[in-house]
Amino acid sequence: MLKFRNYVRVESEAAFKEAIASIEGPVVLLAGGSDVLVQAREDDRFRDHTALDIFGVQAWHAIVETEKDLVIGGMATHAMIADSPLVNRYAPILAEASLSVGSPQIRNHSTIGGNIANASPAADTLASLVVLDAKVVVLKDGKEHVLPLDEVITGPYKTSLSDRDVIVSVRVPKLSEDVRHNYTKIGRRRALSISRMTIATLLQLDGDGVVTKFDMTVGATFPKPAAFPDISAMLVGKKPSSDDIRAVARALSDKIPEIAGIRASTRYKQPVCRRLAERILHELIGDE
Amino acid sequence: MRKIPLSFTLNGKSYEIEADPGARMIDVIRNDLELTGTKEGCGVGECGACTVIFNGDPVASCLLLAGQMQGADILTIEAMSELDLGHLLQDKFLEEDAVQCGFCTPGFVLVAYALLQKNPNVTREEIREAIAGNICRCTGYIPIVNAIEKTAEHLRDA
Numbered sequence: 293m294l295k296f297r298n299y300v301r302v303e304s305e306a307a308f309k310e311a312i313a314s315i316e317g318p319v320v321l322l323a324g325g326s327d328v329l330v331q332a333r334e335d336d337r338f339r340d341h342t343a344l345d346i347f348g349v350q351a352w353h354a355i356v357e358t359e360k361d362l363v364i365g366g367m368a369t370h371a372m373i374a375d376s377p378l379v380n381r382y383a384p385i386l387a388e389a390s391l392s393v394g395s396p397q398i399r400n401h402s403t404i405g406g407n408i409a410n411a412s413p414a415a416d417t418l419a420s421l422v423v424l425d426a427k428v429v430v431l432k433d434g435k436e437h438v439l440p441l442d443e444v445i446t447g448p449y450k451t452s453l454s455d456r457d458v459i460v461s462v463r464v465p466k467l468s469e470d471v472r473h474n475y476t477k478i479g480r481r482r483a484l485s486i487s488r489m490t491i492a493t494l495l496q497l498d499g500d501g502v503v504t505k506f507d508m509t510v511g512a513t514f515p516k517p518a519a520f521p522d523i524s525a526m527l528v529g530k531k532p533s534s535d536d537i538r539a540v541a542r543a544l545s546d547k548i549p550e551i552a553g554i555r556a557s558t559r560y561k562q563p564v565c566r567r568l569a570e571r572i573l574h575e576l577i578g579d580e
Numbered sequence: 581m582r583k584i585p586l587s588f589t590l591n592g593k594s595y596e597i598e599a600d601p602g603a604r605m606i607d608v609i610r611n612d613l614e615l616t617g618t619k620e621g622c623g624v625g626e627c628g629a630c631t632v633i634f635n636g637d638p639v640a641s642c643l644l645l646a647g648q649m650q651g652a653d654i655l656t657i658e659a660m661s662e663l664d665l666g667h668l669l670q671d672k673f674l675e676e677d678a679v680q681c682g683f684c685t686p687g688f689v690l691v692a693y694a695l696l697q698k699n700p701n702v703t704r705e706e707i708r709e710a711i712a713g714n715i716c717r718c719t720g721y722i723p724i725v726n727a728i729e730k731t732a733e734h735l736r737d738a
Contacts, residue, residue, distance in 0.1 A: 299581060299601035299647045322645065329604065329643045330624045343602060345647055371637070395713025396691070398625055400637040401644065 294332040296320070301345040305460075308346060309434060312456040315342045319455045323347055323367055323406035326398050341455075352405070352460055355379060362466055366405025366429075366459040370417075371396070373404060382466040385473040385492055389420040392477045392487075405459035411445045411516075418445070419492035419511030420475060421462070422519050429461040436460065445516045471496045471505060474572045478564065487512040489561055491568055495527075495576045503527040508544060508572075510565055514551050520544070532577060541569035588649045590615075591659035601647030606630045608646045609656060617657035617686050621715070628714030631687035632656050638694045638713075655693070657686035666693055669731050676727035680718030687714045692728045700735040707732075 297317065302308045312319060320341040322328055332338050346352065352367040355376045362382050364373060373379050374391040393399050393407070393416045407415045408428060421441055428444045430437045430453065439452075444459075446452050453459075467473075474493045490511035496504045506527040509519060526540050545566035549558050583598040590613070599608050609618050609632070618641060621629035625640040632641045633655040660666025669689050672678075679685050688711060695702060695710040702710075707728045708721075716724060 294602055294604060294645075296581065296602040299584075299645060301601075301647050301650060322648075324643075325645060325648065326625055326640075326643045329645070333623060343645065343647075345645070347648065394625070395628065396710060397628060397631055397638050397640045397713040398643070400634070401639045 294329065295336040295339045296332065296343040297338075297340050298342040299345065300342055301348060303348040303350070305349060305351060305431075308344075308349060308458065311344055315344065317342065319344045321346055321409070321455070321458060323403040323409070324369060324401040325406075326394070326402040327406060327410040327412075346458060347401075347403075352458075357382065357466065360465060362464045363429075364404055364462045364464065366461055367403050368405075370394070370399040370402050370404065370407070374399065381469070383420075383424055383464045385420045385475050385494065386417065386424060386464065388473075388475040389417045389477075389490070389492070392416050392475070392490075404462055408441070408444060408459055408462070409451060409453060411447075411449050411451050413448045413515060414487045414512040416477065416487055416490060416511070418517045419490045419509050421464070422509045422511075422517045423492045423494045423507040424464045424467070425507075425519075427463045428459055429463060430457050431460045432457045438463065441517050442519075447515050467494070468496070472576045474576055476568060476572060478568075488557075489513055489565065491565070491572060493569075493572050493576060495573070497577070501531045501577075503530055503532060508540070508569065510544065510548070513548055513561060513565075518547070518551060520547065523547075532573070532579075534574075534579075537570055537573045537577075540573060541566045544569050584647070586646060586650055588651060589653045591655060591662075599646045601645060603646045604642055605632070605644040605646055605649055606641040608649065609641060615656055615658050619683050619686060621683065626715070627684070628687040628691070628711075629684050631690045631714065633690055633694050636694065636697075638691045640713075655690065657689060660689055660693065663693075665696060665731075665735070668734060669693060669696075669727070672727040672731045672734070673724070676723045676730060678719060678723040678727040684714060684716045684718075688716065688724055688728075692731065696728070696732055696735060700732050702728075702732050704729055 318341045322343050322345040352365045354365045370390040370393040379387045427438050472495045476491045478489045493508045506524045545562045548562050581600045581602040587596045619629040621627035625643045630641045631638045
């Protein structure tokens with residue numbers, strides 16, 4: 293039996309604001325609910341919480357574009373994101389990452405806002421959101437705040453959000469169509485596996501093969517999302533040689549013990565990251 | 581938790597019931613509505629046995645709360661024999677020996693139903709992707725994929 297103190301469902305932002313003002317005691321926001329229900333089954337951590345169901349707030353489901361950004365509603369499901377023509381056009385790496393989440397049944401009800409708020413280090417979309425330089429729009433105390441991802445996620449399963457703050461959307465700068473991308477996920481099996489590691493890469497070359505944009509990061513590895521401008525700088529402005537690629541792969545894999553410390557998994561993850569990073573970069577550059 | 585009125589459509593029929601909104605959807609379906617064709621396997625969304633079709637898409641009914649059923653249009657395995665595509669799938673599952681112990685079967689049939697309802701022109705690979713959220717420990721999956729493929733062929737030839 294799941295333990296919640298109460299269940300309240302809202303279907304508009306106005307009703308949400310009213311609800312968080314009137315509900316006494318702690319709130320647990322229910323987006324798709326695919327993480328909350330599993331947690332509620334494990335123990336009685338939500339015994340005193342009101343489950344506030346926000347999945348029905350239609351305004352938070354939309355995926356739209358502005359001149360510069362894609363705006364993905366916090367309640368957009370991973371299935372919606374994977375299928376969205378706008379996401380596939382302007383941020384295809386996020387569509388691919390969303391398609392690797394859980395299973396079809398999970399993707400039909402799990403949301404990007406929930407994925408961020410749950411702050412699992414293994415969340416499949418995070419590495420892609422990092423290289424896309426995504427910003428999180430949080431409704432806090434009645435006002436919208438645009439925050440970098442690493443200010444929202446502060447550690448494993450930890451966020452800077454209060455129980456009444458909601459992720460209303462995620463803003464992703466639109467990529468030009470000549471930006472190449474690669475999303476790689478390693479899990480124990482293809483469906484329903486928790487990622488052991490994800491690698492997200494964006495690369496843009498000019499007509500002479502010189503790198504004009506490069507972003508690469510590893511997911512399911514660090515306590516919180518991490519971007520590496522120092523690694524980007526290793527290729528930008530260069531026509532990468534095999535030695536350059538090898539150096540980038542080494543630098544990226546060296547981040548693993550540097551940031552996460554030496555863990556049981558490091559002996560596996562570090563060499564796997566290095567070899568995969570080399571392979572991904574050669575593929576994206578198309579030099580072999 | 582105190583029961584609240586819930587109205588939804590299930591298997592084409594309108595329901596107005598009183599249920600604990602904090603109960604899981606699968607518990608309402610199995611215990612309150614006594615529709616026990618929906619099975620609970622893992623209870624954490626990993627096995628697909630509890631799959632129902634929720635507003636057109638397959639979801640894990642162990643991961644939704646009863647309150648989330650409000651206003652929804654839901655199909656469970658009990659509806660399948662009454663629907664042309666559902667009935668066809670049942671026939672093909674039998675013909676292809678896609679059922680052994682049967683515990684996972686409702687989930688597979690519903691996923692196949694949602695898939696073919698949207699698009700009967702599916703490849704074998706697309707069938708495999710669609711059933712990636714369902715676990716079967718008896719058949720080795722191949723007869724299940726065959727059954728869904730045969731159903732799709734039948735629809736295309738019809």
